Amino acid sequence: MTAFDLLRFEDWTNPVPPADREVVSLLPEEDDGRPPLLFVPGLGHGAWAFAEHWLPHAAGRGFPAHALTPRPGGDLRAQVHDVVQTAASLPRQAVLIGHGVGALVVARALGRYPARAAVLAAPVLGGWSALGSALRANPGGTLPALVGGRLSLSARQLFQSGPPALTAEQITGYLSRLDPKPRAELLRRATPPRPVGDAPVLVIGSPDDRVVARPALDRAAAAYSGAPLMFPGMGHDLMLEASWAEPIDAILDWLTKQIK
Numbered sequence: 209m210t211a212f213d214l215l216r217f218e219d220w221t222n223p224v225p226p227a228d229r230e231v232v233s234l235l236p237e238e239d240d241g242r243p244p245l246l247f248v249p250g251l252g253h254g255a256w257a258f259a260e261h262w263l264p265h266a267a268g269r270g271f272p273a274h275a276l277t278p279r280p281g282g283d284l285r286a287q288v289h290d291v292v293q294t295a296a297s298l299p300r301q302a303v304l305i306g307h308g309v310g311a312l313v314v315a316r317a318l319g320r321y322p323a324r325a326a327v328l329a330a331p332v333l334g335g336w337s338a339l340g341s342a343l344r345a346n347p348g349g350t351l352p353a354l355v356g357g358r359l360s361l362s363a364r365q366l367f368q369s370g371p372p373a374l375t376a377e378q379i380t381g382y383l384s385r386l387d388p389k390p391r392a393e394l395l396r397r398a399t400p401p402r403p404v405g406d407a408p409v410l411v412i413g414s415p416d417d418r419v420v421a422r423p424a425l426d427r428a429a430a431a432y433s434g435a436p437l438m439f440p441g442m443g444h445d446l447m448l449e450a451s452w453a454e455p456i457d458a459i460l461d462w463l464t465k466q467i468k
Contacts, residue, residue: 234267234274236271241300243301247274248306248307250308255276257448262447271460307330308444412438413437414440415440439455
């Protein structure tokens with residue numbers, strides 16, 4: 209990280225405009241001092257993607273759980289800003305958990321916010337590999353995005369077995385509320401900044417993910433000197449699959465070891 213990065217010159221000359229932030233929160237019945245979790249969804253997703261299962265499950269295990277919906281039309285810098293500001297507003301040092309492109313946002317936020325720990329779930333950290341996977345799984349929905357159009361996400365891209373509670377119509381309705389138009393910045397692969405305070409980082413994913421290929425998961429984990437924790441038989445949207453409890457329990461078990 210350079211002195212220019214530390215000063216964040218662009219934030220002084222061209223500050224991120226204010227915006228209302230949609231945060232969904234679920235708190236445990238008893239507060240035993242565990243760090244709050246801040247979930248950050250990816251492209252086309254909102255707080256609803258975590259509110260269905262992972263938020264109540266985390267709160268049931270004693271973790272204050274919050275999910276932040278990305279601001280509509282916000283670029284990567286704005287979304288990083290929102291994550292940092294939301295995390296800083298929580299009463300204790302937070303754990304950042306990003307999914308898909310939300311993992312890219314978390315990776316950037318770790319360079320500014322001293323998180324207690326972080327989890328990158330099915331991370332899309334930039335580069336053309338995710339676009340190549342999208343073209344193979346859903347060419348009709350991906351090709352328009354290459355010429356500035358809208359990216360259409362398909363159930364085949366997101367799920368292996370299908371979500372147990374939400375119907376395909378509900379998910380399509382949720383996705384249509386946001387503009388999942390990919391930005392050029394998502395196609396640039398860059399080395400993520402080192403986490404402030406050397407927060408431990410866990411990378412999780414699935415070898416059957418049709419958005420993030422296994423080599424991309426390995427590269428993401430290697431950037432933090434680790435190996436990815438894998439959940440075979442699951443799709444990209446780990447938090448909505450029929451076996452959604454497996455990855456969140458693994459995350460919470462890992463966090464419990466980190467905070468002892």
